[in-house]
Amino acid sequence: MIDPKQGFCPECGSKLIEKPLEGEGIIPFCPTCNDYRFPKFNVAVSMIVINEQTDEILLIQQYGKPFYILVAGYLNRGEQEEQAVNREIKEETGMTAYRIHFNRTRFYEPSNTLMCNFTAYVKDASELNPNSEIDSYHWFSREEARKNIRPNSLAAEFLLAFLDEDK
Numbered sequence: 001m002i003d004p005k006q007g008f009c010p011e012c013g014s015k016l017i018e019k020p021l022e023g024e025g026i027i028p029f030c031p032t033c034n035d036y037r038f039p040k041f042n043v044a045v046s047m048i049v050i051n052e053q054t055d056e057i058l059l060i061q062q063y064g065k066p067f068y069i070l071v072a073g074y075l076n077r078g079e080q081e082e083q084a085v086n087r088e089i090k091e092e093t094g095m096t097a098y099r100i101h102f103n104r105t106r107f108y109e110p111s112n113t114l115m116c117n118f119t120a121y122v123k124d125a126s127e128l129n130p131n132s133e134i135d136s137y138h139w140f141s142r143e144e145a146r147k148n149i150r151p152n153s154l155a156a157e158f159l160l161a162f163l164d165e166d167k
C-alpha cells in the first residue's frame with residue numbers, strides 16, 4: 001500500500017505507517033505529524049492535435065532533440081485538465097482547440113507523472129504560431145504520424161492506441 005519510493009513523511013521525514021481513513025481505505029499515515037500522507041505525483045496532459053479540415057496530426061520537436069512528440073504540459077494547481085489542454089495548445093501553438101476528447105492515461109515513472117492523453121481538434125491551422133518551446137513542427141497524415149512519432153515513447157503509445165481504435 002505504501003509506495004516504497006514515498007515511504008517517509010514529506011514534512012518531517014518519519015517513516016509512514018498504514019492506517020485506515022473512513023471512506024478512503026488504508027492510507028499512509030505519519031505518526032509524528034499525526035496526519036495522513038496521500039501519495040504525491042504530478043499531473044500532465046498530452047494532446048493529439050488534429051486539423052479538422054485536413055485530418056492531419058500536429059507533431060512537434062522540442063529541446064533540441066530530433067524526434068517528433070505530442071504537444072504536452074503540466075497542470076497548474078487548481079486547474080482542470082480540460083483547461084490545461086486548451087491553455088497548453090494556445091500557449092505552445094497559438095491555435096484554439098474547439099473540441100477535445102479524453103483518450104487514456106499512463107503513469108510515467110521517470111518524472112512521477114500521471115499523463116492524461118486527449119485528442120484536440122482545431123479548425124484554423126493558419127493560427128499556428130509556435131512559441132519558443134517548439135523547435136519545429138509538422139502536420140502529418142495519420143499514417144505518416146504513426147511512422148514519425150518517437151518510437152517506444154509514451155507519446156507513441158498514446159498516438160498508436162488512438163490511431164488503432166479511431167478507424
Ligand SMILES: [Zn+2]
Nearest residue numbers: 009012030033
Ligand atoms: Zn510527519
